[in-house]
Amino acid sequence: xxxxxxxxxxxxxxxxxxxxxxxxxxxxxxxxxxxxxxxxxxxxxxxxxxxxxxxxxxxxxxxxxxxxxxxxxxxxxxxxxxxxxxxxxxxxxxxxxxxxxxxxxxxxxxxxxxxxxxxxxxxxxxxxxxxxxxxxxxxxxxxxxxxxxxxxxxxxxxxxxxxxxxxxxxxxxxxxxxxxxxxxxxxxxxxxxxxxxxxxxxxxxxxxxxxxxxxxxxxxxxxxxxxxxxxxxxxxxxxxxxxxxxxxxxxxxxxxxxxxxxxxxxxxxxxxxxxxxxxxxxxxxxxxxxxxxxxxxxxxxxxxxxxxxxxx
Amino acid sequence: xxxxxxxxxxxxxxxxxxxxxxxxxxxxxxxxxxxxxxxxxxxxxxxxxxxxxxxxxxxxxxxxxxxxxxxxxxxxxxxxxxxxxxxxxxxxxxxxxxxxxxxxxxxxxxxxxxxxxxxxxxxxxxxxxxxxxxxxxxxxxxxxxxxxxxxxxxxxxxxxxxxxxxxxxxxxxxxxxxxxxxxxxxxxxxxxxxxxxxxxxxxxxxxxxxxxxxxxxxxxxxxxxxxxxxxxxxxxxxxxxxxxxxxxxxxxxxxxxxxxxxxxxxxxxxxxxxxxxxx
Ligand SMILES: Nc1ncnc2c1ncn2[C@@H]1O[C@H](COP(=O)(O)OP(=O)(O)OP(=O)(O)O)[C@@H](O)[C@H]1O
Ligand SMILES: [Mg+2]
Numbered sequence: 001x002x003x004x005x006x007x008x009x010x011x012x013x014x015x016x017x018x019x020x021x022x023x024x025x026x027x028x029x030x031x032x033x034x035x036x037x038x039x040x041x042x043x044x045x046x047x048x049x050x051x052x053x054x055x056x057x058x059x060x061x062x063x064x065x066x067x068x069x070x071x072x073x074x075x076x077x078x079x080x081x082x083x084x085x086x087x088x089x090x091x092x093x094x095x096x097x098x099x100x101x102x103x104x105x106x107x108x109x110x111x112x113x114x115x116x117x118x119x120x121x122x123x124x125x126x127x128x129x130x131x132x133x134x135x136x137x138x139x140x141x142x143x144x145x146x147x148x149x150x151x152x153x154x155x156x157x158x159x160x161x162x163x164x165x166x167x168x169x170x171x172x173x174x175x176x177x178x179x180x181x182x183x184x185x186x187x188x189x190x191x192x193x194x195x196x197x198x199x200x201x202x203x204x205x206x207x208x209x210x211x212x213x214x215x216x217x218x219x220x221x222x223x224x225x226x227x228x229x230x231x232x233x234x235x236x237x238x239x240x241x242x243x244x245x246x247x248x249x250x251x252x253x254x255x256x257x258x259x260x261x262x263x264x265x266x267x268x269x270x271x272x273x274x275x276x277x278x279x280x281x282x283x284x285x286x287x288x289x290x291x292x293x294x295x296x297x298x299x300x301x302x303x304x305x306x307x308x309x310x311x312x
Numbered sequence: 313x314x315x316x317x318x319x320x321x322x323x324x325x326x327x328x329x330x331x332x333x334x335x336x337x338x339x340x341x342x343x344x345x346x347x348x349x350x351x352x353x354x355x356x357x358x359x360x361x362x363x364x365x366x367x368x369x370x371x372x373x374x375x376x377x378x379x380x381x382x383x384x385x386x387x388x389x390x391x392x393x394x395x396x397x398x399x400x401x402x403x404x405x406x407x408x409x410x411x412x413x414x415x416x417x418x419x420x421x422x423x424x425x426x427x428x429x430x431x432x433x434x435x436x437x438x439x440x441x442x443x444x445x446x447x448x449x450x451x452x453x454x455x456x457x458x459x460x461x462x463x464x465x466x467x468x469x470x471x472x473x474x475x476x477x478x479x480x481x482x483x484x485x486x487x488x489x490x491x492x493x494x495x496x497x498x499x500x501x502x503x504x505x506x507x508x509x510x511x512x513x514x515x516x517x518x519x520x521x522x523x524x525x526x527x528x529x530x531x532x533x534x535x536x537x538x539x540x541x542x543x544x545x546x547x548x549x550x551x552x553x554x555x556x557x558x559x560x561x562x563x564x565x566x567x568x569x570x571x572x573x574x575x576x577x578x579x580x581x582x583x584x585x586x587x588x589x590x591x
Contacts, residue, residue: 205420208422210408211420213390214388214390214409214414215410215484216434216437217437218437221437226422232424306424307423307424
């Protein structure tokens with residue numbers, strides 16, 4: 001029975017935030033509807049989960065586990081809303097309330113969508129190129145002693161240079177700002193992928209290669225069937241690291257000369273002193289990047305199905 | 313019971329029954345020296361000679377570090393001797409061959425492949441999978457792995473993994489199978505189970521078997537001949553014929569006598585008996 005109180009705690013703060021938002025008049029001119037829509041949606045969401053949890057089982061346990069955190073987020077929404085647009089305690093325009101951010105997200109949704117697509121396009125192009133090039137060069141460096149001898153030291157030195165530091169150089173080589181940004185994202189993704197892939201191949205248990213050779217495998221067959229599948233976990237470790245680095249490169253390179261994208265949008269909003277837009281873009285960025293990470297994780301779990309239950 | 317000793321200088325005579333079958337593996341005066349981290353030489357094998365005839369089951373026993381694995385790796389073609397020569401089917405060994413299968417101490421199945429894919433590996437690697445794909449199910453069945461085709465190695469037991477590793481090698485129909493303590497990591501029941509499986513496969517395929525073990529009981533139970541090695545430098549000190557027909561009974565008087573003989577020679581060779589023997 002103790003748990004069911006926590007289940008209530010998951011939903012009540014959202015309902016309370018909704019009530020206080022409706023009951024307390026704002027001190028600024030604002031369209032409250034988007035924020036109320038969000039709170040109503042979250043109330044309905046956690047309410048439904050609470051009802052479904054009445055049946056018990058693992059679903060209920062999951063809700064009980066998360067309930068305190070979900071509820072706390074609701075409390076933060078309510079307090080933040082009261083301290084900002086309801087009372088003006090937080091100084092504007094630097095610290096807008098959640099209702100203002102939601103208002104901007106709603107009003108400028110098409111601009112956000114377009115900039116999101118810009119960012120995604122840049123990320124997809126740069127990241128795909130970087131991780132493809134990274135895994136290929138990593139496989140070569142890990143597999144061949146000669147490649148390893150010549151390229152591994154170079155990679156170690158080039159790899160530690162932040163891609164952003166290469167902006168002047170890349171600008172000279174690349175014809176326009178988009179391809180410059182793609183190149184920067186690609187470079188920043190390349191290093192972690194190449195490095196972990198090379199190391200991953202080198203750390204594969206030698207007896208796998210010996211067993212394969214005795215079973216009749218040629219060098220090329222071992223490369224395809226032992227070295228590469230054996231390095232897939234390492235490649236994904238590299239890709240996960242690369243994702244974070246590529247994101248920062250992406251945002252910075254959008255800020256310094258792109259014509260679109262979330263980084264560009266933030267710059268623009270800063271120019272107008274429109275902090276609500278800045279925060280809206282940051283929230284959207286977080287959602288976008290979490291989605292990308294989730295997608296990459298999904299691919300990884302599929303490819304590494306053989307590891308299920310092996311680690312942990 | 314045929315009772316004779318072989319001196320170290322003579323090449324060993326063929327197995328019991330003494331039919332002159334062709335020699336499949338011949339090790340001639342092989343010396344292999346390693347360097348340790350400080351650069352000191354370690355003579356893993358000192359002028360070792362051994363010949364194994366077709367279809368024979370030979371066990372290598374000896375204390376840790378006497379060069380059993382080193383010898384097996386040389387025969388497999390995974391390593392080269394400093395001096396001496398190794399012949400397989402009369403030809404000098406220059407590298408690995410699917411004719412000489414190898415089962416490692418740890419099953420070392422490829423973890424990213426299913427049991428079935430592991431067993432099929434040799435056929436695919438050699439490009440004969442299309443003609444022989446139906447063999448895979450047959451070998452899996454032989455190993456008692458039916459129903460586990462799609463399992464990954466970490467999802468099966470150690471004994472199952474070793475059986476899978478065994479048929480992964482056998483599916484290539486090797487002339488000789490080299491087994492480096494394949495049962496070392498198993499509990500005694502699983503081990504006995506695998507011993508039966510090994511005997512069964514040996515008898516149905518006629519594959520020449522060279523088995524490294526630290527279990528005297530196992531060596532006597534399975535082998536035509538038991539080779540006793542001594543360390544520092546690694547040498548063959550004794551080769552004992554186990555002249556007893558299969559299937560053997562571990563509690564029969566003749567088995568106990570043979571085992572005691574091996575144990576005695578083991579002591580004479582200056583080696584401590586393996587711990588596993590004292591039960
Ligand atoms: N690659 C190597 N580098 C250096 N020394 C080695 C190497 N391989 C083997 N040795 C040494 O050679 C000797 C024989 O080793 P080997 O592995 O053949 O022994 P073993 O009889 O198989 O022992 P165990 O029963 O413990 O497996 C040991 O002293 C070992 O330290
Ligand atoms: Mg060994």
